[in-house]
Every structure is written in structure tokens, then in C-alpha cells.
Amino acid sequence: MSDSPVPEAAAPGAQPTFVDALAAWQRGDTATARALCERLITADPRDANALNLAGLIEGPRDRLAARAFFGRALAVREDPGFLVNLATTCHSAADRDFAIRALQRAIELRPHDPVALNNLGHLHGEAGDCAQATPCFERAIALAPAHAAIHFNYGTMLFKAREFARAETVLRRTLELSPAHVDAWNNLAQVLLATHRHTEALAALEHAYTLAPDSADVLTNLGCVLLDAGRIDEARAALERALQREPGRVSAWNNLGNLLMQVGRLDEARAAFMRAIELKPDFADALLNLGNAHSKAGSIEEAIACYRRALAANPTHIGAHSNLLWSLMFAGDDALALRAEAERFATRHEAPLLAASAAQRHANPRDARRRLRIGYVSPDFRNHCQSLFMTPLLRHHDHAAFEIVCYALGTRRDAVTAQLERHADVWRDVGELDDARLAQQIRDDGIDVLVDLTMHMDGARRLLFARRPAPVQVAWLAYPGTTGSPAIGWRLTDPWLDPANAPEIDAQYTERSLRLPDTFWCYDSLAHDLEPNALPALAAGHITFGCLNNPCKLTDTTLALWSGVFAALPGAQLMLMAPEGSARERLTQRLAAHGIDAARVRFSGFQPREAYLRTYRQIDIALDTFPANGHTTSLDALWMGVPVPTRYGRSAVSRAGLCLLANLGLPELAAASNAGYVAAVVALARDLPRLAALRAGLRARMAASPLMDGARFARNMEAAYRQMWSAWCAEAPC
Structure with a gap:
């Protein structure tokens, strides 16, 4: 709304003035305001203030009509407020350049307008241009440091740009200025989730819920976090309430589908995902999850098709690409094709981190005989099939020669977690650390050999390993295949999975293959009291x-x-x-x-x-x-x-x-x-x-x-680690 001078109100019974129309609009009497504007414009078609107000009145119901009114007002007087209002009628990406030009002209006319700067920053942010958006927001905040909405828009833009630390700072400042800003609480929770701080995210969303118990945004996100925390009934209630409030909310349908899949109601889950996709055909998360549902149902080709559709919709979707790689193993016996897809994954998702870490120097002492620090990284140190193989290894490690550090990515603990923890020298629950902070923790711990136990399976943290937090990084246990990542130097295998002296075998992997003498797996059933029966x-x-x-x-x-x-x-x-x-x-x-x-x-x-x-x-x-x-x-x-x-x-x-x-x-x-x-x-x-x-x-x-034979297997694994370490020690330092 322009802040240009306006005439005084008319006397009773006189021709209405702009002030009368403005007062009616400000008290919510839209019909009266519209009628008064029509009379004013009829009396004077060049009444710029009336034309501008008419645009504001029409905006909520007819964007094009509003734009026409703002255009007519600007034809009379190039007012920066009119230009700001004109820009608000541009809702599509196709109109974005037009809106940016309008706001830039408004700022030329009035350089210290925080609203125009805020709106221009928002448009640049929507275009994904963080470099252009940031100075606009920062100038706006300097001009209006107590303006909560500007802080909120800036924080939201930073979140979308994956500038999580900066986003958190700005959103917390928003909440200092406006403690009841529900959207700021909601978006802060998204930042916390993105940085794996699930407990804090849940607290933020629960607080947002107390402020706005009927907010579909809050209910949808709360349902998702409650599901992750294992609070199934509460999660379902939140998601169903979100859909009652807003039946077309695709994220709520997607989250409900995940919940239904988790409790084994697969057909209902698929229906929920398909409803989300009907509402938004390019919704990559729902396409990914529909693929997961197909996979659980045994329809692997349909699953692969969904993962490919998800990647077409969002080529940067790392989860869809990992799931595609995982599924392709079931559909064919062409390991070279799997390697090619894994390398595409690394090129698409890991390249910037790989480039940044390629010349990284590790301070680990190059002593081939000293006690080595071995780090195991997994989301599945719990009641999971992985524990059947980690138990005998951890139980039999030689702690005099090897210090064992486990990095538990999962946020849930159970009795199996406690059993595994007893066999580690150091146990770190790191599920709420993002990749950058976890990589720094691993460097601070001085890990010599870092073992990836997940590869491209559920819960994978590929971008952690792309940062090369340890000098030697090796893939083992998840499945005998390849990560495709230059950051993983080794993979463990055995003579049966990968016969030696066969160049065509080693060509299937980007890593160097080190063959354990006997077997890739060492097993403990963890169910010793259950005996076989007769045939x-x-x-x-x-x-x-x-x-x-x-x-x-x-x-x-x-x-x-x-x-x-x-x-x-x-x-x-x-x-x-x-x-x-x-x-x-x-x-x-x-x-x-x-x-x-x-x-x-x-x-x-x-x-x-x-x-x-x-x-x-x-x-x-x-x-x-x-x-x-x-x-x-x-x-x-x-x-x-x-x-x-x-x-x-x-x-x-x-x-x-x-x-x-x-x-x-x-x-x-x-x-x-x-x-x-x-x-x-x-x-x-x-x-x-x-x-x-x-x-x-x-x-x-x-x-x-x-x-x-857990003891034999542990000695073989330790010999493999020592061989990898000796090879690194023999390399010339960077």
C-alpha cells in the first residue's frame, strides 16, 4: 500500500473520499470499500489512490483484475508502493522476472523501503538465487530490525537453500521478536530435522501445536516426527486431523502412507501414496515411498519405475537414487550396470564434497604397527539383522591392538543396542548430528579405518563418507557390492563371492577388493534356545x-x-x-x-x-x-x-x-x-x-x-584392516 498523501474524509452527505474507502477496507467491510472505490474511479478515472486500493481489494479473488488496477494507478503516478503491490500479483515462475523488475524500480525510487527489499529477497529465493536474495534480506533487516516477517522470510529462504545453521539463527531471532509465530516454529522444526535433531524438532512442533492446534502444516509435520519417534497412534491422529482440515495436503497423505506401511497395512499405504501423487504428480517423496511399498509387496519392477519417476521429478533426491541402486540388484545379474549407476550417484550427489575433500590431509600418525582406531558407522545397531553379524565380530575384537568406536546413527535404542555397546571401547549416539558435524567428530576421534555398514541401504549417510573423515574408508556387511564412491577406497569380500585373479570380477567395483580368507559373513543367531525339529x-x-x-x-x-x-x-x-x-x-x-x-x-x-x-x-x-x-x-x-x-x-x-x-x-x-x-x-x-x-x-x-567362528573371523577382519592401514602408511603424504 502506498504511503503517498491522501485527502481528508468527506463531510456527512458529501461525495465519498478515498479515506472513506480506505477506512471501510481496513475494518474488513470489503463490499463497502469496493463500492466506494467504484464511485471514486467513476468520478475520476485517474484517481491513483482509489485505483491502487481497488487492486488491493480485488487481489484475493481476481489477481489479473488487481494487476490491471495497479497498472492504471502506475500510469497516473509511478509510486513505489504501487510497484510493490503490482509485484504481489505475480504468483507464477513465469511472472517472476516481471515482479523482480517492478520491485527493483520501487527500490530505485525509495531505496530504504524494507517491504520492497523483503519481497525482492523472497522472489530471488524462490528462484533459488541465494546470492541475490541474501543482501536484499539483510538490507531489509538493517532497516527494520524488529520486523519479524522479514526475519521469517529470510530464515525460510536459507532453509530451502540448505543453509541450515544460518536458517536456524534467523528463525530463532524471528521467534524472539514474535514468540507466537507458528510458521516460524514449524520451519525451525524443519531445520532441526534436516540437521538430525529430532528431539528438538519434536519439542518445537509440540509447542507450535499448542499455539495452533488446527494448523494443517503443524499437524502434518508433527505426525511425521511422532511416527519417527515410534508414537504411532499419536502420529496417525495428527495426520488424519491434518487431512480433515485440508484434504488436498499432499505431504499429509505421504506421511500417512509411511505410517500405514510401517504398521503393515500395505494396500492402504499404497492408496495414500497414490492419492498424494494424484494431487501432485511430480511429488518425488511420494513416488519414492510408493516404490518402497511396491518393493515390500514383491513388485520390484514397479518399484524401480517409481524410483526413476522420483529422480525425474527431483534429480537431486538422494534417497530415491539409493533405493534405485538397491533395487536394481534384485532385478538383474549385471554387476557392471550396477557399478555404472553407482558412479552416476557419486557424480550427481557427492561430487562437490569429493572435490573439496580430495586433497584433505589426515593427521593420523603413519605407524603401521600401532594400535588402530576402527570406527563402525550404522543406523542399525539394534534389533536388526545386522546385529547377527556385528555381535560375533565386536565380541571377539582384540582391544589391545584395536580401539573400537561405534557411531550409532539411529535414534532408537533397544536391548540389542545395549548388548552391542558393551563390546565397544567408545560408543557414540550420533543420530542427531548432521553429516558435517559427524565428520568432524570422527576426525576429532582420530579414526584410522572407518567402516560403512550401510552402503545404499535404508539410513545410508553417503555424504558423510564423501567428506573423507578418516584416511581409510571401507564398505562391508550391508551387501557384497559397490558404493560407486571414490571416497570408499576398499570393500571386503571373500573368494566365493569374488573369485581371485579374475579382472572381469574386480571391474565390477570402484573400490579395491580385499578378500577375507573364508567368508564375508560371520553369524550368531541370537536365538540359541530354539532347536531344529524332525523333518x-x-x-x-x-x-x-x-x-x-x-x-x-x-x-x-x-x-x-x-x-x-x-x-x-x-x-x-x-x-x-x-x-x-x-x-x-x-x-x-x-x-x-x-x-x-x-x-x-x-x-x-x-x-x-x-x-x-x-x-x-x-x-x-x-x-x-x-x-x-x-x-x-x-x-x-x-x-x-x-x-x-x-x-x-x-x-x-x-x-x-x-x-x-x-x-x-x-x-x-x-x-x-x-x-x-x-x-x-x-x-x-x-x-x-x-x-x-x-x-x-x-x-x-x-x-x-x-x-x-567369531574369533577366527575377527582375526581375519583385523588383518584386513592392518593391510589397508599399511597401504595408506606406505603412500606419500599429500
Whole structure:
């Protein structure tokens, strides 16, 4: 609104004046203000003040009409206030340049106008031009240091530009000026979430909720953070209330979908994600999560398509790209293609950090024989399959020669967390540190060898490792593959996953491969009281095959592999793990297409670990998947006395079964072809005495093998760390 001089109010019964119209508008009487403006403009079509006020009145309902009024006012008098008002009618990116020019002219006419500077900063910020926006906001704040709205807009722009530290400072200043500024509390919470400070973010949102319990913005974000904190019922109530207030809020639909997926209501989750995508087809987060839902349902090709759509919508979406890489392992056996995609990931997401850290000098003493500091980084130091492998390693580390530091990225602790913590020299709960602060913590701790246990799986922190906080960085355990990152110098493997002296094998990885002598995995079931039972087929009169792998591994390649087994054994039954609902219906249809009738199939849902292990008491032979073999599930099956014949291929993930069977002295159950696999499975199924004897002795065989020799495995891992460290010590310092 212009601050130009205005005439005085009219006397009673006289021709109305601009002051009358302005007073009506200011008290909210829009109809009267509009009528008075019409009379004023009719009386004098060049009444600039009336034309400007008419634009303000029309703005909320007709942006183009408002723009026309402001244009007519400017034709009469080039007033900086009129120019500011004209700029507010530009809501689209296409109009942004026009609005910027209007505001720049307003500032030329009145250089010390904080409102014009604020609006110009906002427009530059929307265009992603932080360099242009920042001086506008800072000049506006210098002119109006107590203006909370300017601080809020500046802080919000900094947040969108990922300038989190500066954004937090400015938003906190906003709240000093206006403690009840709900949007500032909400956006501060977003900054805190972005920097992994979930506890503080939850407190900020809970305070915002007390100020505005019906705010859809606050309810949506509160629901998301409550879900992350495991407060499911409260999260659902907040999200459903947000959708009652604003049914078209796409972020609330997306968050509700995540909640439903977490509680196992997969069909409802997919419907929520699809509703979000209907409302906003380029919503990358919802496309990513719909892909996750497809993956959990066993529809890996649909999942991959969703991840690609998410990346098309937002090429910088690091989560979508990691999930794409993870999923591609299940869909094909081309490890070179996986490497190429992983390298694209590093180029797209890590490049600036890699460039900045390439010449970084580490102060670690180059002494090949001293006690080394080993750092393990993971979000899954908890009741998670990773604990089955970390427990025997941590339990048997030589603490005289190695100091063990665990960096727990997760924000939830449980009894398994406490058990693992007892085996570490230093335990750091770092889930609320962002990548930069965590990298500095690792440098301050003087870590020599930093081990990435997640790679591209859920909870990955790829940009942490791109900062190169340790001189030696190695990938292990998540899965036997490649990160694609130049920041990871080594990967651990074994002679079965990656046969030595094969250049075509090493070409699959960006890292240098160091082969452990026996096995990539060392396992502890953490369920020693649960014994195997007698062979179920002896009582049932038929063989029961089973596969309790993640349904995303049930590719058409896998089902085609199994079809030969069921064709040869018409009495055999099959048990699979899959979520209830359409996922089972679709899987049943796909099995039928491969000649496996629905009458031969029964399903199990996702279960707690002990119940899941007990399910193996109903299974005679576990069927492996291809191209991604079972890893943890195969070890669980073997622990419960259930043999797992395997089909192996070219990639490391397709050779996991071969590794396990070779370490158990059962290489005859591993086949390099479909025909060989079918022959091995059918022969075993037809030889019940052999199958029963195998079941009775598998646990003892496992216990005597390298797969469960924690002390031996720890010595091999430590030798590998020492070899990597010696190689770094031998390099010329930067």
C-alpha cells in the first residue's frame, strides 16, 4: 500500500473520499470499500489512490483484475508502493522476472523501503538465487530490525537453500521478536530435522501445536516426527486431523502412507501414496515411498519405475537414487550396470564434497604397527539383522591392538543396542548430528579405518563418507557390492563371492577388493534356545518348500527357476512370506503363470524373530532366490536345520548361497545353471533319509564352520584392516 498523501474524509452527505474507502477496507467491510472505490474511479478515472486500493481489494479473488488496477494507478503516478503491490500479483515462475523488475524500480525510487527489499529477497529465493536474495534480506533487516516477517522470510529462504545453521539463527531471532509465530516454529522444526535433531524438532512442533492446534502444516509435520519417534497412534491422529482440515495436503497423505506401511497395512499405504501423487504428480517423496511399498509387496519392477519417476521429478533426491541402486540388484545379474549407476550417484550427489575433500590431509600418525582406531558407522545397531553379524565380530575384537568406536546413527535404542555397546571401547549416539558435524567428530576421534555398514541401504549417510573423515574408508556387511564412491577406497569380500585373479570380477567395483580368507559373513543367531525339529515331510507325507526372503527377491527369474522343481514334484507344497492383501493375490497369479498352482501355496506374514525362526519347523527345503540370493535368511534357515540349495551367477549378491554352502562343505548343493539347480533340489527332495540326516546335523556343521567362528573371523577382519592401514602408511603424504 502506498504511503503517498491522501485527502481528508468527506463531510456527512458529501461525495465519498478515498479515506472513506480506505477506512471501510481496513475494518474488513470489503463490499463497502469496493463500492466506494467504484464511485471514486467513476468520478475520476485517474484517481491513483482509489485505483491502487481497488487492486488491493480485488487481489484475493481476481489477481489479473488487481494487476490491471495497479497498472492504471502506475500510469497516473509511478509510486513505489504501487510497484510493490503490482509485484504481489505475480504468483507464477513465469511472472517472476516481471515482479523482480517492478520491485527493483520501487527500490530505485525509495531505496530504504524494507517491504520492497523483503519481497525482492523472497522472489530471488524462490528462484533459488541465494546470492541475490541474501543482501536484499539483510538490507531489509538493517532497516527494520524488529520486523519479524522479514526475519521469517529470510530464515525460510536459507532453509530451502540448505543453509541450515544460518536458517536456524534467523528463525530463532524471528521467534524472539514474535514468540507466537507458528510458521516460524514449524520451519525451525524443519531445520532441526534436516540437521538430525529430532528431539528438538519434536519439542518445537509440540509447542507450535499448542499455539495452533488446527494448523494443517503443524499437524502434518508433527505426525511425521511422532511416527519417527515410534508414537504411532499419536502420529496417525495428527495426520488424519491434518487431512480433515485440508484434504488436498499432499505431504499429509505421504506421511500417512509411511505410517500405514510401517504398521503393515500395505494396500492402504499404497492408496495414500497414490492419492498424494494424484494431487501432485511430480511429488518425488511420494513416488519414492510408493516404490518402497511396491518393493515390500514383491513388485520390484514397479518399484524401480517409481524410483526413476522420483529422480525425474527431483534429480537431486538422494534417497530415491539409493533405493534405485538397491533395487536394481534384485532385478538383474549385471554387476557392471550396477557399478555404472553407482558412479552416476557419486557424480550427481557427492561430487562437490569429493572435490573439496580430495586433497584433505589426515593427521593420523603413519605407524603401521600401532594400535588402530576402527570406527563402525550404522543406523542399525539394534534389533536388526545386522546385529547377527556385528555381535560375533565386536565380541571377539582384540582391544589391545584395536580401539573400537561405534557411531550409532539411529535414534532408537533397544536391548540389542545395549548388548552391542558393551563390546565397544567408545560408543557414540550420533543420530542427531548432521553429516558435517559427524565428520568432524570422527576426525576429532582420530579414526584410522572407518567402516560403512550401510552402503545404499535404508539410513545410508553417503555424504558423510564423501567428506573423507578418516584416511581409510571401507564398505562391508550391508551387501557384497559397490558404493560407486571414490571416497570408499576398499570393500571386503571373500573368494566365493569374488573369485581371485579374475579382472572381469574386480571391474565390477570402484573400490579395491580385499578378500577375507573364508567368508564375508560371520553369524550368531541370537536365538540359541530354539532347536531344529524332525523333518516335517516324514509326518506330512510330502515335501514343503519355503522361502522367507524379502518378497522383492521373488522376481520372475526366481519363479521360472522354481517352476522346474514343482513340475518334477507334483505333491510338493510351498510356503512364502508376503504381506496380506493384494501382494499375495498378485504373487499367487504370478506363481500360476509359472505353473505353480495356488492350492500348493500358503503364506506367512512378517513376524517377530522367534516366530519367524519357528516357521522353519514347517519347511523341509528352503528355495533360494535369483539373481539376489538369500543372505541372512539363508543363514537362519541353515541354523534351523533347513538346507538351502542355490543357483549362483556373475554378481556377488548372486553368489551368496555358494559362499555359505562352500563354507559348510556342501558345494554339491550349489549350481551354475537352472537345470543344475532343479536337479540338485529334486534329488535332495526325493532322498528323505539324506534330507533328514542333513537336517539333524546342519546346526553342528554350522557351529564348526567359519560361518560361526567369531574369533577366527575377527582375526581375519583385523588383518584386513592392518593391510589397508599399511597401504595408506606406505603412500606419500599429500
